[in-house]
Amino acid sequence: MPLPPDGLLTLTPQGLYCPAAEAWIDPWRPVPRALLTHAHADHARPGSGRYWAVASSEGILRRRLGSGIALLPVEYGQRLRIGGARVSFHSAGHVLGSAQILVEAGGERWLVSGDYKRCADPSCEAFAPVTADVCITEATFALPIYRWRPGREVAAEVLAWWRSAPDRPSLLFAYAFGKAQRLLAELALLGVADEILLHGAVEALMDPYREAGVQLPPTRPLTSVARGESLAGRLVIAPPAAQHSPWMQRFRRPQTAFVSGWMAVRGARRRRGVERGFVLSDHADWPGLLQTVRETGARQVYVTHGQSDSLSRYLREHEGVAAEALEGDFVVERGDVERGDADRADADHGDAGNADLLPVV
Amino acid sequence: MQTFCRLYEQLDCTTATGGRVRLLTAYFAAAAPVDAAWALHCLLGRQRRRLITGRRLREICLEGCGLPAWLVDDCHAQVGDSAETVALLWNRQRPDPTASRAALPLHVWMEQILPPLATVARGDQGEGPSQAAAVHDLWCELAPAELLVVNKLLTGGFRVGVGPGLVLQALAAFSGLEVSLLQHRLMGGFVPSSMAWRDLLAPAGAGGSAASSPYPFFLASPLPSPAAGGAPLPGSPDGWLVEWKWDGIRGQLIHRAGQTFLWSRGEELINPAFPELVAAAAAHLPAGTVLDGEVLVWPAGATQPAPFHQLQRRLGRKAPGARLLADCPAVFVAYDLLEMDGDDWRERPLGQRRAGLEALLPAAAAETTDGPGCRLRLSPALALAFWDDLECLRRQAAAAGAEGLMLKDLGSPYRAGRRRGSWWKHKREPHTLDAVLLYAQAGSGRRANLYTDYTFGLWDGDPAADGGPQLVPFAKAYSGLDDGEIRELDRWIRRHTRERFGPVRAVEPLQVFELAFEGLQPSSRHRSGIAVRFPRIARWRRDKPAAEADSLASARALLEVSPDAG
Ligand SMILES: [Zn+2]
Numbered sequence: 013m014p015l016p017p018d019g020l021l022t023l024t025p026q027g028l029y030c031p032a033a034e035a036w037i038d039p040w041r042p043v044p045r046a047l048l049t050h051a052h053a054d055h056a057r058p059g060s061g062r063y064w065a066v067a068s069s070e071g072i073l074r075r076r077l078g079s080g081i082a083l084l085p086v087e088y089g090q091r092l093r094i095g096g097a098r099v100s101f102h103s104a105g106h107v108l109g110s111a112q113i114l115v116e117a118g119g120e121r122w123l124v125s126g127d128y129k130r131c132a133d134p135s136c137e138a139f140a141p142v143t144a145d146v147c148i149t150e151a152t153f154a155l156p157i158y159r160w161r162p163g164r165e166v167a168a169e170v171l172a173w174w175r176s177a178p179d180r181p182s183l184l185f186a187y188a189f190g191k192a193q194r195l196l197a198e199l200a201l202l203g204v205a206d207e208i209l210l211h212g213a214v215e216a217l218m219d220p221y222r223e224a225g226v227q228l229p230p231t232r233p234l235t236s237v238a239r240g241e242s243l244a245g246r247l248v249i250a251p252p253a254a255q256h257s258p259w260m261q262r263f264r265r266p267q268t269a270f271v272s273g274w275m276a277v278r279g280a281r282r283r284r285g286v287e288r289g290f291v292l293s294d295h296a297d298w299p300g301l302l303q304t305v306r307e308t309g310a311r312q313v314y315v316t317h318g319q320s321d322s323l324s325r326y327l328r329e330h331e332g333v334a335a336e337a338l339e340g341d342f343v344v345e346r347g348d349v350e351r352g353d354a355d356r357a358d359a360d361h362g363d364a365g366n367a368d369l370l371p372v373v
Numbered sequence: 374m375q376t377f378c379r380l381y382e383q384l385d386c387t388t389a390t391g392g393r394v395r396l397l398t399a400y401f402a403a404a405a406p407v408d409a410a411w412a413l414h415c416l417l418g419r420q421r422r423r424l425i426t427g428r429r430l431r432e433i434c435l436e437g438c439g440l441p442a443w444l445v446d447d448c449h450a451q452v453g454d455s456a457e458t459v460a461l462l463w464n465r466q467r468p469d470p471t472a473s474r475a476a477l478p479l480h481v482w483m484e485q486i487l488p489p490l491a492t493v494a495r496g497d498q499g500e501g502p503s504q505a506a507a508v509h510d511l512w513c514e515l516a517p518a519e520l521l522v523v524n525k526l527l528t529g530g531f532r533v534g535v536g537p538g539l540v541l542q543a544l545a546a547f548s549g550l551e552v553s554l555l556q557h558r559l560m561g562g563f564v565p566s567s568m569a570w571r572d573l574l575a576p577a578g579a580g581g582s583a584a585s586s587p588y589p590f591f592l593a594s595p596l597p598s599p600a601a602g603g604a605p606l607p608g609s610p611d612g613w614l615v616e617w618k619w620d621g622i623r624g625q626l627i628h629r630a631g632q633t634f635l636w637s638r639g640e641e642l643i644n645p646a647f648p649e650l651v652a653a654a655a656a657h658l659p660a661g662t663v664l665d666g667e668v669l670v671w672p673a674g675a676t677q678p679a680p681f682h683q684l685q686r687r688l689g690r691k692a693p694g695a696r697l698l699a700d701c702p703a704v705f706v707a708y709d710l711l712e713m714d715g716d717d718w719r720e721r722p723l724g725q726r727r728a729g730l731e732a733l734l735p736a737a738a739a740e741t742t743d744g745p746g747c748r749l750r751l752s753p754a755l756a757l758a759f760w761d762d763l764e765c766l767r768r769q770a771a772a773a774g775a776e777g778l779m780l781k782d783l784g785s786p787y788r789a790g791r792r793r794g795s796w797w798k799h800k801r802e803p804h805t806l807d808a809v810l811l812y813a814q815a816g817s818g819r820r821a822n823l824y825t826d827y828t829f830g831l832w833d834g835d836p837a838a839d840g841g842p843q844l845v846p847f848a849k850a851y852s853g854l855d856d857g858e859i860r861e862l863d864r865w866i867r868r869h870t871r872e873r874f875g876p877v878r879a880v881e882p883l884q885v886f887e888l889a890f891e892g893l894q895p896s897s898r899h900r901s902g903i904a905v906r907f908p909r910i911a912r913w914r915r916d917k918p919a920a921e922a923d924s925l926a927s928a929r930a931l932l933e934v935s936p937d938a939g
C-alpha cells in the first residue's frame with residue numbers, strides 16, 4: 013500500500029519525503045535535506061547534504077556519519093520552519109537522542125514514530141506522546157507474544173548470571189549503541205561499581221552518554237587489559253558480530269548470553285548459540301504499540317518495519333482505525349539474529365554502509 | 374514436576390556437553406525411580422502419544438486469551454511451536470503456589486493429571502468446553518516456564534535439544550553401565566515405572582531381555598566424495614560387501630521362543646501391518662534368529678520392488694484386507710544376521726554373518742518357490758572388481774528399483790547407531806526439473822520475517838491452444854538456497870507480488886529454479902497429478918527465462934511406474 017499522492021508525506025525511491033519541507037525522513041540514499049529520527053545505522057545514512065537531528069544524538073551521529081557532516085542540532089519540542097512546513101522532534105524513548113518527527117502543514121499533522129519504546133530506560137529521554145492526524149509507526153515486535161518486563165528486572169537477572177560465575181569470564185552480546193549503555197545504566201542503578209570491560213565498538217559510544225549525564229559504572233576497553241591477565245569473574249560487553257570473530261579467542265571458557273527482544277522466543281536463542289537469552293528490547297512491545305497508536309488519536313495509521321501486516325490488520329479490525337502496511341525499503345529488523353538486526357552497524361556486513369567507520373578491535 | 378521443569382530450563386541454557394551430562398546425572402540421582410523413569414522416557418523423545426494436538430491447544434488458548442484466531446496463527450508462525458506460542462500468549466498472572474499442582478511429582482502428572490485431559494468431555498459433547506476449562510484451570514496454576522513444559526508434554530513434542538546419545542551418556546555415567554547395554558535394554562518398549570527403572574539399571578549380566586527385544590540398529594553414513602583420482606574407501610573392493618540400497622523401511626525380524634516380531638527402525642512393532650512376513654518368519658526361520666533387513670512391496674515375478682508409495686499403502690494399516698495383500702505383497706529382504714541359535718552374533722565380522730545368512734536363506738529358493746519362502750529374501754551381493762566401476766554400478770540402481778548402493782566392511786562388527794567407518798550409503802543422483810516460482814509464504818522461527826517457503830510450477834498444455842500453456846503448481850520447497858540468496862529472493866518477492874492471499878503472495882512468474890527430488894509418484898490429491906518426494910532447490914537458474922522451464926509432460930516421464938501397471 014503506497015501513501016496517498018497528495019499527503020504531507022510520500023514515498024520516493026530515497027525514502028519518506030515531505031514535499032512541503034523538501035526534506036526526507038531517515039532517507040535510504042543521499043538527499044539534499046535529511047531529518048533523522050535517531051543514529052542507528054538503518055535510519056542514519058551518510059552522504060546527505062544537510063541533517064537535522066536531536067542535539068543529544070550529535071556526538072554519536074558525528075562518530076558514525078563523519079565529523080564534518082552539516083548537522084543542525086534540534087531540541088525536543090522546538091518547532092522549526094523548514095520550507096513550507098513546521099517540523100518538530102519529540103522524544104521516542106528508543107536510544108539517546110531518538111525522536112518521533114512531527115510534520116505540520118496545511119492544517120494537518122503527520123507523525124513519523126521512528127523506533128520507539130514505552131518502558132523506562134535510564135540511558136535516554138522518556139517517550140513523549142504526540143497527537144496527530146496521520147501516524148506512521150514501526151512494528152518490529154508487533155505480535156502479542158512480545159510483552160516486555162521492566163528493564164530493571166532483566167538487569168537484575170543479568171547481574172545474578174554474572175555473579176554466578178566467579179571463575180569464568182561472562183561475555184554479554186548486546187547492540188553497541190543503545191542496548192549496551194541501557195544495560196550499563198541499569199547495572200549502575202543496581203549499585204554495580206565494578207569496572208566493566210567493553211569491546212571497542214561499545215567503548216567508542218560511551219563518551220556521548222557520559223557527556224549527556226547518564227550514570228554509568230566504570231568501564232574500560234578490553235584492549236587495555238594485558239594479554240595473559242585473567243578475565244575470570246569479569247563482565248565483558250560486545251556487539252553481536254563479535255560472537256563469531258577471532259576476537260573470541262581471547263576468552264577461556266566464557267559463559268555467553270545475548271540481550272535482545274528476539275530472545276523471547278526459544279528458537280531464536282538456540283540458533284544464536286549462546287547459553288542464556290535475556291529479553292530486553294529498545295522497541296515497543298505489543299501493548300506499547302497499541303497504546304501509542306491510541307494516544308496519537310490518528311485517523312489513519314501506516315505501519316512499517318517487521319510485523320506490519322499483523323499490526324495494521326489488528327488496528328483495522330479491533331481498534332477501528334484505518335491502518336495499512338506501508339511497503340518500501342524499510343530495513344526489517346529481523347528475528348534472524350545471525351545478521352546483526354536492530355543495529356546493523358554492529359554487524360560486520362555492509363547494507364548499512366557505515367560499518368567501516370567503527371573502530372576495529 | 375517443578376524439579377523436572379527446572380532441569381528443562383537448565384538444560385536449555387547450558388550448551389557445554391559436560392555441563393548437560395552433569396545436570397542429567399544429578400537429576401537421575403535425586404529423583405525417585407518412577408520419576409526418573411518418566412523423565413528418561415520424555416528426554417529420549419519416546420512420549421509419542423499426543424494427548425492434545427498443537428492445533429487444539431491453540432484453540433483452547435484462543436478461548437481464553439481474547440485475541441483473534443488469525444493473530445494467534447501469526448504468533449504461531451513466528452514461534453514455530455504451539456506449546457511455546459501458548460506459553461507466551463497465556464495471561465501471566467503469578468499462580469497461587471498453595472493452589473498449584475506444580476509441586477506434585479512427575480509421575481503423577483504423567484499418569485494421572487495429563488492423560489485425562491485428552492479424554493475429558495469426549496463421549497457426551499465431544500472435545501468441547503469442558504476440555505478447554507480443564508486445560509485453562511491447569512494453565513492458571515502454572516508459572517510460564519512450567520506452562521511451556523506441560524504444553525510440550527501434552528502435545529507429545531518434548532524436545533530439549535539434548536539428543537538421545539547425551540541422555541544415554543549421562544545414564545551410563547550415573548549407572549556405571551555400558552551405553553550399548555542400556556540401548557539394548559531400552560529397545561522395544563520401555564514403559565516407565567519404578568520396576569522398569571530398576572531393570573534398566575540392573576548390573577550387567579543380570580536378567581535376560583524379553584523375547585521381543587530388538588537390537589539397536591546400525592546406521593550407514595553417506596559416502597564422502599573421494600579425492601580426485603583416489604579410491605572412495607580403503608583397501609580393494611574385495612574387502613567390502615556391495616549391495617543395493619533398498620527404498621523401503623528398515624526392519625528387524627525376530628523369531629524367538631515360538632514368537633515372531635517385526636520391528637521398524639522407529640522401534641514400532643509392525644506385526645499387524647505385515648502378517649505375511651510374520652507368518653513366513655514363523656514357518657521358515659529357526660528359533661533364536663534375528664535378521665536385519667528391508668521391508669518392501671515386491672510383486673511375485675517382478676524383477677524389482679514396487680515404488681515406495683505402494684509400501685505406504687501398507688504402512689499403518691492395522692489389518693490389511695485380502696485385496697491389499699494381493700495388490701501390494703510384502704517381502705523382507707535380509708542383509709544381516711544379528712542372532713543365530715539364540716547367540717548374539719553382532720561382534721562377529723560381517724563376512725561370517727553374511728555366510729550364516731546365505732546358509733539360512735538360499736538365494737535360489739527365494740526366486741523359484743511361490744510359497745511363503747519367497748517372502749524372505751537375501752539381499753544380493755553385487756560384484757565390484759574395481760573402484761573405478763563404482764559409479765557405473767550406482768547408475769544401475771534406478772533400473773534395479775534401488776535408491777543407490779550400500780558398502781559394508783566385511784571385517785566389521787555390527788555396531789549400534791550411526792558410527793562412521795564400516796557402513797556407507799551411496800545414493801543415486803537425484804532427478805531434477807526446472808520450475809517457475811509461483812507463490813511464496815513467510816517461514817517460521819528465525820525465518821519468520823522472510824519469504825522462504827516457495828511453491829513452484831511447471832508448464833502444462835498446448836502452446837498453440839487458447840491462452841497458451843499454463844503454469845500448474847507442482848512442488849513446494851523450503852531448502853537449498855543460501856542466506857544471501859534467501860534475502861535477495863525475499864526482496865524480489867516483495868517487489869513482484871501480484872496478489873496476496875493471507876500470508877501467501879502470488880508473484881510474477883519470472884524466476885526459474887532447478888529442483889532436485891528423489892522421485893515422483895502419481896497422486897490424485899495434487900492438481901498436477903504428481904506427488905514429489907523430498908523436493909529441494911538445487912540452483913537458482915537466473916540464466917533461464919520462465920518460458921524455458923520444464924513442462925508437466927517431462928515430469929510425467931519421470932514417474933515411478935509400478936511394475937504391475939506395466
Ligand atoms: Zn533504532
Ligand SMILES: [Zn+2]
Nearest residue numbers: 052054055127
Ligand atoms: Zn530501526
